[in-house]
Amino acid sequence: MKKLISTLYGMLMSAFLAVALVPTQAFSDETCMSPYMAKIVGQEDYVYVWTLGQVGVGDEQDKLVTIAVNPNSPHYGNVIGHVSVGGRNEAHHSGFTDDRHYLWAATLDTSKIFIFDVHTNPNKPKLHKVITNFVKASGGIVGPHTTYALPGRMMISGLSNNQDFGGRTALVEYTNDGTYVATYHMPHDENLYGATKTGQIADGYGYDVRALPRRNVMITSSFTGWNNYMMNLGKLMGDSDAMKRFGNTVVVWDLHSRKPKKVFDVPGAPLEIRCAWGSQNNYCFTTTALTSQIWLIYEKDGEWQTESVGTIGDPAKIPLPVDISITADDKHLWVNTWNDGMTRVFDISDPHNAKEVYTKVIGDQVNMLSQSWDGKRVYFTSSLLANWDKADGPEKMPQFFKAYDYKDGELQFKFAIDFATEKLGMPHQMRFGAYSLYAKSPKDGAKVAELSK
Amino acid sequence: MFKKILFICLLPLVASAQETIYDSFVLAPGWTKLSFIPPESGTYTLPTYPKATNGNVINHKSEVKSLYQLYDNKITLLNFMYTTCTDINGCPLATAVFHKIQQKVSKDPVLSKKIRLLSLSFDPKNDTPDVLKLYATGTDKQLVDWQFLTSSSPELLDPILRGYQQRIVKEYDENGNYIGSISHILRVFLIDQEKNVRNIYSVSFLHPDLLINDIKTLLDPKTKNGTVIARSAN
Amino acid sequence: MRLLFIILFFLHSNHLFAETNLSSEDKLNQPKSNVSKLSKPGDDKDGYHSKDYESASKSLERSGKPADLYSIATTRQLGMPELSFAEGTNLTPEKIALGRKLFFDRRLSHTDTISCAICHVPEMGFAHNELKTAVGTEGRSVPRNAPTVINVAFLTKLFHDARENSLEDQVWGPLLAHNEMANPSPGYIINKLKSIPDYEGLFENAYGRPANMDNISRALAAYQYSLVSGNSPFDKWYYGGQSNAVDDSVKRGFEIFSGKGNCTACHLMNDKYALFTDEKLHNTGMGFATSMYVEPPRKKVVLAPGIEVDVDTSVYANDSRFKNEIAPNDLGLYVITQDPNDRWKFRTPTLRNVELSAPYMHNGQLSTLKEVVEFYNKGGTRSVGKHKNETISPLMFELNLTDNEVNDVVEFLKALTGENMDVLIMDAFAVPVGDVSLDDPNWFHENKLKY
Structure with missing residues (x-):
């Protein structure tokens, strides 16, 4: 019996080696998605843009805008539709379920989560469900931010709470069909929930959440509460009391038990977290919005730690690094700086020493960026927060979506969409859609997205 | 037993013909030694997800059984699969992990009686009871019960797949011919004795050690059915 | 060197x-x-x-303890005047409980986000310690600091510009203001409350009829009638004759407060009780200074603990969206009367519980009590650059207090904290925050507002 089993595994292992030697397929996707997520094969067909409603613009309410981005489509470069959802809810981030059938679009003001069916008709997302009772269900967590896919469920990071609209908050878990499961409070001084406070701060603030399943690790960052992210930026800069209410921590969690393990001081509002893809690269990056630093969160000798590994622009000018994106080969990190409208590429082949290697002005208040898995296409949008966005600017297009190709270390402009003249609003986060995910053919005459082999 | 080994072994040899959902370069953690120390069983709470969906299935003896009958006050691991699946990090992974669990848990006579493994095919056309017979554990009472199940019709199967949100997409070539593969996301469900789903595993952390850890957590006296009993402060 | x-x-x-x-x-x-x-x-x-x-x-998972609010509202506390209720009040525990529920209910705002307690936070002096000026629905700017609602039941001038005279009338200000709770109309609020299942029968039970404009305002007022807090260390010493209730610095501070400091000219008191307000409006120069404020080209901003950056303010101060929000103009009483003599006049606030409600002044510009006393010590703001504050109150002049005297006044102010504040806060912690449930009216629910 035992012999049989060992023979079995011997055979299995040799079979694996054979498979592993087969050249890998090229995958194409945003590089910031959950590793649990189904991935697009080939060119993406659509970009879904979670867009903030704007007073005086079109129907003034939040909407999911669909843009055709497959050069084979006759609608390439155009908005092909949108779904309006009622209200200005401070639309912000969105994320697919692990089966990529639904897009969860979260909102920071009213804390509603809009769930869109993107698989039935990838070119025409449909509002499937609205979670209206997130705050009540979660026990008072306000401002659902990241909707991060775990198997069969979503991990949602909150930004605030219903007691003081400050930054103390929690992670909230839902099933894929929108049922509340559990609330995991961010560790704070009164209760670290078993975590070690490695520095001076355990503020209990939240922002992004990412997982490195191969290391059983979940990582969260920290921004600020409702009062600050909702208020006018000028008012905020004039309020020294409010300016103290920014997050200064990154927390490393045990993914499986959902327990916080270590709280790190990362001063100045660490926002987006992006983890490396390489199977030996046990590290993630984050950037601090206020203090303009790139931080590395890494494992060394079995212990997680943090280190500042680079400076972004001139911190005195508060360039405000916003969205970041890691390339699939873990060699480069894209960083958008909102205040100067620049995108910057850092060489992170030595993760402990990030070096800026490329910059380009994309447009005033550039915020989000999404790149394809192969790194050949990069998309940008302009809006940060409804009351932080500028009114003036050197450009005539303050709210934009811009598409670029990235070749030989240069961005090549493809097309732009002016969200103001299109009467859409303020474009925020982008997610990719493709027919190939659902073994479907497009009905608009475009060729099925090619499988790259 | 031999037939089963054959099944598990042959599959990887034809793997990678279809598009895999996950990077085929990297073997799923479930194939190898767990690269981290899992949290100690009984020290953490397994969230309670909604009740597991019920529905009628048939076993390799063509007997109709309801899933609830099969859960039968046992801790159940349920996976969805089809026997011609070729993705090394797909159904064969789940089968191998179940096999390892069966071997490990069977050494513990108390634990082994409380556990049942179920593999339900979502390809009833090909996976008939006769086919399933090749995989059924047989009557070895020393081993944890592992049953292979299928459905008598798509109409009966669909609500079950919907209930577990196990989405499947049959794959076709450019001429619209079914190429024999069914794209799906690997899902394994941990179901407690009260028929609640308590964990959902995908390829990234389907590992026998983790699953056994979770099963032990459900049974640990430090927890009430997998929920850590709150100790009063101080 | x-x-x-x-x-x-x-x-x-x-x-x-x-x-x-x-x-x-x-x-x-x-x-x-x-x-x-x-x-x-x-x-x-x-x-x-x-x-x-x-x-x-601290933890968000906190527990509270309900208080006997009816008894608090109907029992006179040391240092406080007799509380007089609006005509037809007939206070009952049910009315207070209903008002208390409303006060903590975020569904009372148009977007189901802001309750009264979001700006009047119990553990922050029923005011707000984290913001100089308040933030309203959809993040709209309120140019003023959220005042405490403790002891407002005694006031006849409400809002910083005294635009309302009774708690019952005042309620509709925040409820309907576009930059506060932003409800489109009183009818909308009534309609909504009638459609929220957990209010079923509550108005009928407390007031004998369904929700209407009158009983909504009376219920919110009823809760605020119970937010009374006297019997402070100062009261125990000054009105109760307990000489050891306060230490010497408080006594010295009171001496200055009522003497050299001239504070009691506006922060009135008498031999029976003290509300520490004349309920009049004065130009201290605080509003004037804000109106004349110019953002400097560079400014030191604390971005994180111990990280202060000399910020180039042009990165935000030049944009039309932001430049008027850094120090928003607010002309005070003038906004109500249009009388140029009323420019920058604001209501004298009570000083009770003042140590709990930082930051200070109508716009929260001063972060500590010491800064406040120093502001009065220098006679307020008489000019900014070439601009003269022509209508500054004649009660404002340089006080020539020494640093020790300033500190003593601060100690005195800190002795004005009411004895039952923690009782009121624990009671507030026991109130469930009103958040949208699946049974509540919403366009996506079966329960829709009927129009």
């Missing part, structure tokens, strides 16, 4: 260190007020400017 500087710096930083080097555990357990131990923001940021800052964040 350089050596001296280094030594000075060293001493200075040591001093800072001594001030702030409390472990977070100590900081967590150290109350800000001797009287109200619960009065402290959940994420206290004291000492944030220093690199030695240690956080002291």
Whole structure:
């Protein structure tokens, strides 16, 4: 019996080696998605843009805008539709379920989560469900931010709470069909929930959440509460009391038990977290919005730690690094700086020493960026927060979506969409859609997205 | 037993013909030694997800059984699969992990009686009871019960797949011919004795050690059915 | 010279260190007020400017304890006048309970986000310690600081510009203001409350009829009638004759407050009770200074603990969206009367519980009580650059208080914290926050508002 089993595994292992030697397929996707997520094969067909409603613009309410981005489509470069959802809810981030059938679009003001069916008709997302009772269900967590896919469920990071609209908050878990499961409070001084406070701060603030399943690790960052992210930026800069209410921590969690393990001081509002893809690269990056630093969160000798590994622009000018994106080969990190409208590429082949290697002005208040898995296409949008966005600017297009190709270390402009003249609003986060995910053919005459082999 | 080994072994040899959902370069953690120390069983709470969906299935003896009958006050691991699946990090992974669990848990006579493994095919056309017979554990009472199940019709199967949100997409070539593969996301469900789903595993952390850890957590006296009993402060 | 500087710096930083080097555990357990131990923001940021800052964040999972609010509303406390209720009030525990539920209900705003308690936060003096000026629906700017609602039941001038005269009338201001709770109409609120299942029968039970404009305002007023807090250490000493209720610095501070400091000219008191307000409006120069404010080209901003950056303000101050929000114009009483003599006049606030409700002044521009006393010590703001504050109150003049005297006045002000504040806060913690449930009216629910 035992012999049989060992023979079995011997055979299995040799079979694996054979498979592993087969050249890998090229995958194409945003590089910031959950590793649990189904991935697009080939060119993406659509970009879904979670867009903030704007007073005086079109129907003034939040909407999911669909843009055709497959050069084979006759609608390439155009908005092909949108779904309006009622209200200005401070639309912000969105994320697919692990089966990529639904897009969860979260909102920071009213804390509603809009769930869109993107698989039935990838070119025409449909509002499937609205979670209206997130705050009540979660026990008072306000401002659902990241909707991060775990198997069969979503991990949602909150930004605030219903007691003081400050930054103390929690992670909230839902099933894929929108049922509340559990609330995991961010560790704070009164209760670290078993975590070690490695520095001076355990503020209990939240922002992004990412997982490195191969290391059983979940990582969260920290921004600020409702009062600050909702208020006018000028008012905020004039309020020294409010300016103290920014997050200064990154927390490393045990993914499986959902327990916080270590709280790190990362001063100045660490926002987006992006983890490396390489199977030996046990590290993630984050950037601090206020203090303009790139931080590395890494494992060394079995212990997680943090280190500042680079400076972004001139911190005195508060360039405000916003969205970041890691390339699939873990060699480069894209960083958008909102205040100067620049995108910057850092060489992170030595993760402990990030070096800026490329910059380009994309447009005033550039915020989000999404790149394809192969790194050949990069998309940008302009809006940060409804009351932080500028009114003036050197450009005539303050709210934009811009598409670029990235070749030989240069961005090549493809097309732009002016969200103001299109009467859409303020474009925020982008997610990719493709027919190939659902073994479907497009009905608009475009060729099925090619499988790259 | 031999037939089963054959099944598990042959599959990887034809793997990678279809598009895999996950990077085929990297073997799923479930194939190898767990690269981290899992949290100690009984020290953490397994969230309670909604009740597991019920529905009628048939076993390799063509007997109709309801899933609830099969859960039968046992801790159940349920996976969805089809026997011609070729993705090394797909159904064969789940089968191998179940096999390892069966071997490990069977050494513990108390634990082994409380556990049942179920593999339900979502390809009833090909996976008939006769086919399933090749995989059924047989009557070895020393081993944890592992049953292979299928459905008598798509109409009966669909609500079950919907209930577990196990989405499947049959794959076709450019001429619209079914190429024999069914794209799906690997899902394994941990179901407690009260028929609640308590964990959902995908390829990234389907590992026998983790699953056994979770099963032990459900049974640990430090927890009430997998929920850590709150100790009063101080 | 350089050596001296280094030594000075060293001493200075040591001093800072001594001030702030409390472990977070100590900081967590150290109350800000001797009287109200619960009065402290959940994420206290004291000492944030220093690199030695240690956080002291509290749990969101807190428990409360309901208080006998009816008894508080109907029992006179030491130092307080008799409370007079609006005509036809006939206070009952049911009315107070209903008002209390409304006060903590975020569904009372148009977007289901803002309750009264979101700006009047119980553990922040029923005011707001974390914002100089308030933020309303969809983040709209309110140019004024949220005042405390403790002891408002005694006032006849409400809002910083005195635009309302009774609690019952005042209620509709925030409920309907576009930049506060933003409800489109009174009818909308009534309609909504009638459609929320957990209000079923409550208005009928308390007022004998369904929700209407009258009983909504009366219910909210009823809760505020119970938010009375006297019997402070000062009251025990001054009105109760307990000489050891306060220490000498408080007594000296009171001496200055009522004498050399001329504070009682506006912050009135008599031999039976003290509300510490004349309920009149004065130009102290605070509003004037804000109107004349120009953002400097560079400004030191604390971006994180111990990280202060000399910020180039052009990155935000030139944009039309932001430049008027840095120090928003507010002409005070003039907005109501249009009388140029009323420019920059604001209501004298009560000083009771003042240690709990930082930051101070109608626009929260002063962060500490010491800054406030120093502001009056220099006679307010008489001019900014070439601009003269022509209508400054004649009661404003330089006081020539010494630093010790300023500190004594601050000690006196800190002795005005009411004895039952923690009772009121624990009671507030026991109220479930009103958040949208699946049974509530919403366009996506079966339960839709009927129009």
